[in-house]
Amino acid sequence: MTTPAQLEANRTNAAHSTGPKSTAGKAIVARNALRHGLRSDQPVLPGEHPDAWQAHLEGIVRDLAPAGSLEAELAGRVALCLWRLRRVAAYENAATVAGIEAVAEETRNAALKSDNHFSGLLSEQELPLAVQLARAEKKLQQARSDVQAWEGMPGLLEGLPGLPDEAQVSGDDAYGVLQSVSEQLPECGRNAIDPENPKFLSGLGVPRDELDDAWSWEGWTAAAVRKGIGRMADASGITPEKALARALVTCQQNQQARQSNAATLEAEVKRLRKEVRIQEDRQRRLRVLPGDAVLGKVQRYESHIGRQLQQALHTLERLQAMRAGRNVPVPAVLDVTVNGELPERAVDVLEGSTGG
Numbered sequence: 001m002t003t004p005a006q007l008e009a010n011r012t013n014a015a016h017s018t019g020p021k022s023t024a025g026k027a028i029v030a031r032n033a034l035r036h037g038l039r040s041d042q043p044v045l046p047g048e049h050p051d052a053w054q055a056h057l058e059g060i061v062r063d064l065a066p067a068g069s070l071e072a073e074l075a076g077r078v079a080l081c082l083w084r085l086r087r088v089a090a091y092e093n094a095a096t097v098a099g100i101e102a103v104a105e106e107t108r109n110a111a112l113k114s115d116n117h118f119s120g121l122l123s124e125q126e127l128p129l130a131v132q133l134a135r136a137e138k139k140l141q142q143a144r145s146d147v148q149a150w151e152g153m154p155g156l157l158e159g160l161p162g163l164p165d166e167a168q169v170s171g172d173d174a175y176g177v178l179q180s181v182s183e184q185l186p187e188c189g190r191n192a193i194d195p196e197n198p199k200f201l202s203g204l205g206v207p208r209d210e211l212d213d214a215w216s217w218e219g220w221t222a223a224a225v226r227k228g229i230g231r232m233a234d235a236s237g238i239t240p241e242k243a244l245a246r247a248l249v250t251c252q253q254n255q256q257a258r259q260s261n262a263a264t265l266e267a268e269v270k271r272l273r274k275e276v277r278i279q280e281d282r283q284r285r286l287r288v289l290p291g292d293a294v295l296g297k298v299q300r301y302e303s304h305i306g307r308q309l310q311q312a313l314h315t316l317e318r319l320q321a322m323r324a325g326r327n328v329p330v331p332a333v334l335d336v337t338v339n340g341e342l343p344e345r346a347v348d349v350l351e352g353s354t355g356g
Contacts, residue, residue, distance in 0.1 A: 043083050056083055064316060067323060074316040081309035088302050095294045099287040103280050108134075129279055133272040140269050143262040150255050153180065157248040161241070165223035171215035177247070178228050184246035185236045193232045204228050 044050045060079035066072045111130035127135075153176050156169075160177065163169075169177075178195040193200055198211045204224045210217040226240070233243040290298065321328045 043080060053083060066316065067320075071316055071319055074312050074319070077312040078309060078316065081305050081312065084305050085302065085309070088298055088305075092290055092294065092298050096287065096290050099291065099294075100284045103283045103287070107276065107280055107283075129272060129276050133269065133276050136265060136269045136272055140262065140265040143258065143265050147255070147258045147262050150176070150251070150258065153177070154248060154252045154255060157244060157251055160222060160225065160229075160244065163222035165221060167222040169220045169222055169225055171217055171220055174220040174225050174228075175215045177225050178232070180247040180251050181229050181232055181243050184250055185232055185243060186238070193235050195228065195232075200228070200231070203231070 044053050057076065057079045060082065061072070061075045064071075064075040064078060066075040107130050111128065111134045149172075152173070156173055157177060157180065175195070182193070182195050195201075196214075198214075201211055201214045202208065204227055205219065206214045206217055206224075207219070210219075229243055230240045233240040236243070289295075318328050
């Protein structure tokens with residue numbers, strides 16, 4: 001329960017805090033009750049700053065210098081309309097930037113769709129640039145992978161004779177060496193021995209339970225690989241050294257061809273990327289102006305808020321003029337409601353007809 005002393009203290013404190021005394025301050029405070037309500041017209045949205053809105057409101061109210069609650073409400077409405085009109089430029093800019101930034105993604109998506117649509121219908125040169133680029137990049141990726149996969153093979157073939165018997169060799173390298181040698185054997189040797197034949201692999205020391213995936217076996221050594229080369233050479237009637245030398249020469253030639261192919265594809269990809277960038281830049285320039293949908297929305301919103309702004313300003317100006325004692329004529333207002341079809345005479349009037 002509040003004591004008499006507390007009541008007296010409250011009255012004393014209230015006398016020292018009477019709120020804003022200026023007209024502008026009173027107008028701002030008058031809108032405090034709206035700030036957090038469900039029907040609040042405080043327009044601070046995510047990404048906007050309440051302090052910026054408050055400074056804007058105070059500036060507009062100060063410039064319009066309203067007197068009384070009605071003028072203060074109208075001044076606040078003017079501030080609100082101007083604040084909302086700021087968003088028009090921001091929205092137009094954001095929509096335009098989004099359209100410009102979407103060009104690259106749209107180009108990629110169009111390339112994927114076009115690749116499926118035009119597959120087999122057009123020659124490579126007739127395909128859209130984005131499709132040509134996507135295909136060239138895919139080929140370049142594969143070419144680089146091939147170069148990398150065979151990069152160490154020439155050195156391995158060249159250095160294999162000098163490796164210690166127990167030197168570890170990966171299953172992939174063992175397969176590459178034996179396959180390279182096999183491809184350079186005379187026809188009789190190739191027909192006699194298949195490097196992937198289980199019997200041949202078993203003879204090189206691959207365990208029975210590893211034969212289904214022999215190239216993943218971790219027991220490959222330089223001795224096992226050399227043993228395989230010797231058996232293939234014997235079946236072809238040539239020495240292991242000659243079989244290995246032939247494989248080395250061919251492997252070096254093939255690797256050079258792979259590297260040359262990759263370099264050609266790199267140049268092609270570079271050219272196509274440049275042309276696609278030029279095409280995309282052209283599309284970006286075309287999107288510097290907003291599209292019809294954005295432009296229509298901007299115009300409708302701007303016109304709607306603009307009408308509210310003009311109405312509030314005109315009403316405020318009339319009130320202030322009357323308060324100053326000036327003669328203010330009654331505004332001319334015309335309300336027109338049209339239901340159904342217009343009468344023929346009304347159509348003539350609206351169209352500017354001078355007929356009888």
